[in-house]
Amino acid sequence: MDLYEYQGKQLFAHAGIPVSEGRLATTPDEARAAAEELGGAVVVKAQVLTGGRGKAGGVKLADDAADAEAKAREILGLDINGHVVRRLWVERASDIAKEYYLSITFDRGAKKPLYMLTTEGGVEIEQVAEEQPDALARLHADPLEGFQPYQARRLIYGAGIDDPGEQKQILAIIEKLYACFVETDAMLTEINPLIVTPDGDVRALDSKFTVDDSALYRHPEIAEMRDVAAADPQEQLAREKGVTYVKLEGEVGILGNGAGLSMSTVDVVVVAGGRPANFCDLGGGGDAQGVVDALEVITSDDQVRSIFFNIFGGITRGDEVARGILAALEQMSIELPIVIRLDGTNADEGRRILAEAAPPNLYVEPTMLEAAQRAVELAS
Numbered sequence: 452m453d454l455y456e457y458q459g460k461q462l463f464a465h466a467g468i469p470v471s472e473g474r475l476a477t478t479p480d481e482a483r484a485a486a487e488e489l490g491g492a493v494v495v496k497a498q499v500l501t502g503g504r505g506k507a508g509g510v511k512l513a514d515d516a517a518d519a520e521a522k523a524r525e526i527l528g529l530d531i532n533g534h535v536v537r538r539l540w541v542e543r544a545s546d547i548a549k550e551y552y553l554s555i556t557f558d559r560g561a562k563k564p565l566y567m568l569t570t571e572g573g574v575e576i577e578q579v580a581e582e583q584p585d586a587l588a589r590l591h592a593d594p595l596e597g598f599q600p601y602q603a604r605r606l607i608y609g610a611g612i613d614d615p616g617e618q619k620q621i622l623a624i625i626e627k628l629y630a631c632f633v634e635t636d637a638m639l640t641e642i643n644p645l646i647v648t649p650d651g652d653v654r655a656l657d658s659k660f661t662v663d664d665s666a667l668y669r670h671p672e673i674a675e676m677r678d679v680a681a682a683d684p685q686e687q688l689a690r691e692k693g694v695t696y697v698k699l700e701g702e703v704g705i706l707g708n709g710a711g712l713s714m715s716t717v718d719v720v721v722v723a724g725g726r727p728a729n730f731c732d733l734g735g736g737g738d739a740q741g742v743v744d745a746l747e748v749i750t751s752d753d754q755v756r757s758i759f760f761n762i763f764g765g766i767t768r769g770d771e772v773a774r775g776i777l778a779a780l781e782q783m784s785i786e787l788p789i790v791i792r793l794d795g796t797n798a799d800e801g802r803r804i805l806a807e808a809a810p811p812n813l814y815v816e817p818t819m820l821e822a823a824q825r826a827v828e829l830a831s
């Protein structure tokens with residue numbers, strides 16, 4: 452689960468990492484009131500779950516409260532990479548002398564948290580990694596040993612930070628960020644930029660925070676931070692119906708029984724020259740209600756042009772799944788073409804049942820590749 456900048460900053464502040472004082476606003480009036488309370492110059496920041504807000508015009512400095520109201524009016528409603536701005540964070544403006552970057556991510560390959568620190572902050576970290584790899588200090592933490600000051604020092608020297616005042620503050624921030632990362636079961640905590648003010652104070656000016664979904668049950672206060680209104684409508688519907696579903700970019704709706712098969716189905720659609728619209732796993736069963744729920748979620752995405760239903764009969768036999776599909780199609784009307792590949796236990800019987808009762812928009816193909824090709828063709 453991704454958090455908004457202001458939510459991440461709340462967790463940072465809780466961990467003792469210095470951040471600027473700010474207020475949440477959802478209207479220009481609220482932005483003005485927030486700026487009045489804070490006093491002086493403020494920065495008005497779009498709260499959206501995507502990066503690059505600055506470049507997209509979603510971060511603006513305001514001289515006073517009236518200006519904050521005007522800037523809020525400009526930013527609210529902006530579309531930033533497909534995310535519409537509905538919330539603003541108004542915080543006391545900072546003077547910036549330097550912009551650094553600090554993050555901790557979970558490195559699955561190494562099975563360890565990874566620290567990254569560079570003085571080349573403010574820009575995309577991928578760009579730094581590509582253009583100036585030597586400027587990026589990287590170091591793994593040992594999850595059993597936890598935070599070690601010598602590691603933080605090595606990281607700081609590796610990044611070439613030689614001012615003693617900065618070193619001291621950044622060492623403390625790394626320690627607190629590590630504690631925050633572990634305590635919240637985070638997958639990513641990123642500060643970009645980590646600024647140094649002209650007075651030499653180090654502070655987190657932005658936050659990117661991802662918490663492991665599987666650990667949310669341990670953090671009800673973080674789970675509550677989810678902005679239901681901003682969630683993808685299909686993913687929200689899927690969550691309500693208990694369907695395992697991930698929205699993708701393409702036009703071929705995908706449904707498989709089992710996570711592995713569903714993933715292979717995504718791949719084979721790409722091999723056939725198409726673009727999957729989603730990943731959807733029906734699980735091991737093939738009962739009519741499960742099929743209805745999954746098809747409702749898939750067809751609620753108006754980008755979907757065809758549906759590829761990939762079934763392998765195992766413990767759930769092919770004929771049962773075929774009956775489930777037919778029962779589902781009786782309960783709902785779907786105009787889109789549906790391509791079915793049915794194989795495995797009792798596949799012949801399943802295909803016969805489908806062929807006998809099949810509505811005209813149902814296509815039964817013998818192999819996975821042929822079914823994918825047909826679904827891609829019908830989608831274009």
Ligand code: GDP
Pocket residue numbers: 494496501502503504505506510512543544545546547550573643644656657658
């Ligand atoms: P992002 O573009 O989504 O990463 O949003 P950030 O929160 O990182 O802001 C983008 C940029 O805006 C920062 O790198 C800063 O250069 C600038 N910025 C943000 N807050 C302030 C501020 O308080 N004062 C000044 N002078 N610039 C700021």
Ligand code: MN
Pocket residue numbers: 643644657
């Ligand atoms: Mn940033």
